[in-house]
Amino acid sequence: MSYEHVLLPSGAATSPAEADAYLSTQQGVPESATVAAIAAELNRRDEQTPDEDTFLAAAPVGGAQTGAALVVSSPYDAIGFVRALLFELATPRDYALYDPQLAWLIDPAGHVEVEVTHGGAGEFPYITKTLAQQWVSALSDPEPYIIASRDDHEYIQAYRMGEDEFTVEYRDGSPEKHFATALDTAATAEVIWAWANNDTAHIGSLPWTRVKF
The missing domain is CATH 3.30.70 (Alpha-Beta Plaits)
Structure with missing residues (x-):
């Protein structure tokens, strides 16, 4: 096969x-x-x-x-x-x-070059708005997560917690700039796409909480 x-x-x-x-x-x-x-x-x-x-x-x-x-x-x-x-x-x-x-x-078409790891399907070299929506919606057990990264300390990741509930985290260069929030499916796809495009206004409009390690 x-x-x-x-x-x-x-x-x-x-x-x-x-x-x-x-x-x-x-x-x-x-x-x-x-x-x-x-x-x-x-x-x-x-x-x-x-x-x-x-x-x-x-x-x-x-x-x-x-x-x-x-x-x-x-x-x-x-x-x-x-x-x-x-x-x-x-x-x-x-x-x-x-x-x-x-x-x-x-x-x-319209892609942004970032490294994407999809828990259910592997690795991809770019993302688009359509793919962000598609990939987030497709997340399911046993590995319902997606990560988009530029390097080890600049990334955004989402993990499905329920049917329409995700924990989303992003790190902006260091452990001291690591934040988390809870979003629904549509908002999760939107913020991942916003992050890929360096849309700081969209990212900043969300209720982030700093993650302490």
Whole structure:
């Protein structure tokens, strides 16, 4: 069994349903130059990897009539590695990543580059307003948390405490500037997005309490 990620141009779809519809329109269409370039680099790196660490479930990738889309299958133990590699290759080319298993469309349009760790899905190199809403809403047991960070002492994190209740903490450079509050789902997504954009007015409007260590 393998895990699939799909690359498609940014803006080609705004939802998983639209992504599926777009992919159907690309069947039988000659492979685009962008897809060919990404596929070639994936194949090159996989060929240079020892056999026991290969990360493509079906190699080589590309070379099919899938137009501007590219399906990449990987073993389950290589999901995180492959996802990071796809972001590395796709984002500079203005390509989105679609995860059919999670039904997530991760489009870089309007993104802010911060390190995001999602308790249920792993690591991501950027966030958007849409993703903040989607990721917060999707948090569930056993690891219902999300962290967005710039470094070890500048981050914001949220942990789901109930159906519509989160504990949110942010640190602004040192343990002495570590604060917490309780928010609902919508407000949690809003403050994470505000933090990513350095919106100090929005952050300052919330009832924070200093966390003492």
